[in-house]
Amino acid sequence: MAILHTVNKSPFEKNSLDACVRLAVKGASVLMIEDGVYGAMKGTNKSDVVTGAMGDVSFYVLGPDLKARGIGEDKLIDGIKVVDYSGFVKLTVENDKVQAWL
Amino acid sequence: MKLGIQINEGPYTHEASITALNYCKAALEAGHEIFRVFFYHDGVNNGTRYTTPPQDDRNIVNSWSALAKEHNIDLVVCVAAAQRRGIVDEGEQQRNGKDGNNIAEGFRISGLGQLIEAGIQSERLIVFGD
Amino acid sequence: MSETKKFMYVNRKAPYGTIYAWESLEVVLIGAAFEQDVSLAFIDDGVYQIVKGQNTTELGIKNFSPTYSALGDYDINKIYVEKESLEARGLTVDDLLHLTWEDENEDWAEKDSIKVVSSSELKTLLDDSDVLLNF
Numbered sequence: 418m419a420i421l422h423t424v425n426k427s428p429f430e431k432n433s434l435d436a437c438v439r440l441a442v443k444g445a446s447v448l449m450i451e452d453g454v455y456g457a458m459k460g461t462n463k464s465d466v467v468t469g470a471m472g473d474v475s476f477y478v479l480g481p482d483l484k485a486r487g488i489g490e491d492k493l494i495d496g497i498k499v500v501d502y503s504g505f506v507k508l509t510v511e512n513d514k515v516q517a518w519l
Numbered sequence: 520m521k522l523g524i525q526i527n528e529g530p531y532t533h534e535a536s537i538t539a540l541n542y543c544k545a546a547l548e549a550g551h552e553i554f555r556v557f558f559y560h561d562g563v564n565n566g567t568r569y570t571t572p573p574q575d576d577r578n579i580v581n582s583w584s585a586l587a588k589e590h591n592i593d594l595v596v597c598v599a600a601a602q603r604r605g606i607v608d609e610g611e612q613q614r615n616g617k618d619g620n621n622i623a624e625g626f627r628i629s630g631l632g633q634l635i636e637a638g639i640q641s642e643r644l645i646v647f648g649d
Numbered sequence: 650m651s652e653t654k655k656f657m658y659v660n661r662k663a664p665y666g667t668i669y670a671w672e673s674l675e676v677v678l679i680g681a682a683f684e685q686d687v688s689l690a691f692i693d694d695g696v697y698q699i700v701k702g703q704n705t706t707e708l709g710i711k712n713f714s715p716t717y718s719a720l721g722d723y724d725i726n727k728i729y730v731e732k733e734s735l736e737a738r739g740l741t742v743d744d745l746l747h748l749t750w751e752d753e754n755e756d757w758a759e760k761d762s763i764k765v766v767s768s769s770e771l772k773t774l775l776d777d778s779d780v781l782l783n784f
Contacts, residue, residue, distance in 0.1 A: 420776060425534070426649070436661065436693055439733070440772045451534045481541070502545035509643050510520055510551075516659070516775060517646035517783040519527070527669075527784060560672055560784065599675060631679040638780040639654055639683065646783045 420445045421512035424453040425519060428463040433518040438466055443473040448500070448508055450479040454486060459494045467494050479505060522546055523641030524556040525634060527648030529564035530579035531572070535647040536565050540582055542645065547590055555593040555637040556583070558626075560648070563606045566596040568623035580623050587625035594626045595633045655686045657778035660695035664714070665705065670698045671713045673784040678716070681723035688727040688778070689720075690771065696734045699763070701746045714746065721750030726762040733768050 422441055428434040434456045437447055447470075449456050456463060457478040467476055476497045483490070483499065490499055500508065509515055524543060528535040543553050558565050570580050587594050596606055602615070608622040622628065638644045658677055664670040680687065691699060698714075705712040720728070728748055735741060748762040766774065775781065 420781075423645075425538075425647075432693060433661075439768050440692070440775060442772050442776045445776075451538060502541050503549060505542060506546045506549050506551065509522070509546075509645060514779060514781055515643060515645045516781045517648060519646070519648040519661070519783055525782070559676075560669065600672060631676050632683070634676060634782075635656075635680045635683045635685070638656060638782065639652070639685065644780050644782070646781075648783065 419512045421508050421515045422447045423515060423517045424449050424456060425451040425517070427452040427455040428466060429455065434463070434466055437516075437518040438470045438474070441470070441474050445473075446475045446477060446508055446512055448477040448479065448505060450482055450505070454478050454482045454488060457483070457493050457497050458488060459492065464494055467497070471496055477504070477508060520551045520642045521554045521640065522551055523554050523637035523644040525637070525644060525646040525648075526556065526558050526562040526565065527560045527646065529561040530570065532561075533649045535649060536562070536579050536583075537577060539645075539647040540579065540586065542647075543586060543592070553590065553592045554641045555595055555633065557634040557637055558594070558596045559600055559631075559634065561600075561604065562648075563596045563601045563604050566594070566601070566606050566623050566626040566628075567621045569621050584623055584625040592625075596622070596626050596628045597634070598628050598630055601628050653684070653686055654779040655688070655777065656680065656780045656782065657775060658687070658689045659775075659781060659783045660689065660691050660698055661693040662784070663694040663697040664703070665708065665710055669784040670695075673782075674713065674716055676782065676784075677720070677725065678723065681725060687725050688729060688774065689725070690774065691728070691730045691734070692771070693731075693734050696730055696738060696740060696745075699728075699730070699746050699748070700740070700744055717746055717748055720748060721762055724750070726750035726760070727764070728762045729764050729766050729771060729774055731768060731771050732765050735765065
């Protein structure tokens, strides 16, 4: 019964990414969307929230939101997969339910 | 797959509504069914026909109306949240003694039970908010 | 209703600063009529929603905290509060409303609805749910 977690706020604005990672079970997927994509960037003082959890949880980031914010894929933490909206839909279907960390 | 969508924010201040719109389009393209889109909290503001956004940018209300028409999607605005925020259809206008109504095409006003039902009947419920 | 689903209402926001806490509770109350398996989770600032002693008279906003006490009457008695969220805020269960329900299987004995759970327990509870509502 795996959850697709979505995180839509920047980790510098809200604690949603922290809460998500704290409460995601091993085997879950986390998709960063909207301002949440800032959580996918390497070299920030929030990057280790993601890198620390990568052994247990799969991380994804929504491409259109990255592009909108001028974030090149070379700026992302290694191991995060970029998906588009159809990838978002696919993740919804492949997991059992969605938990939105707002 | 049957998908239920909950939108907690209005059309412009937050990205929620447009993310949901883009998600729904992708889902429909992939052959899924949108069981219902339920607008709650400030999300009810997606249901007013009186927006006049600049021509060179997105018209979110019209986009929802068009998507609903093309794919026969049930767009539901929560009655309690709508009453608080002034989204009114003809029925609400009569019931509450208002001098007009503003509901956009393709939207209907109904109770919170519709959200619960979407949770029960859909195979996935996806929430877009702040 | 052909099937019963496990509904989990996730509350992470403080009351009054925004309306999410109250409008989320309104969903819970309406949802009670649908006879699903309902749980509530209070996480992060959501724990402030059920702190006792709320007095809104000088704000001009309705104090809706008494409504949580009615949940037991609606057969909603699985109210999970994250221990780590309480501790981070210097709170204990004694700071919270005393929410109870009456167990008809035990001669209407009054029981506590609030269960303080660790993050580790809560993550399993979230994982076991079927429908996760967030506000």
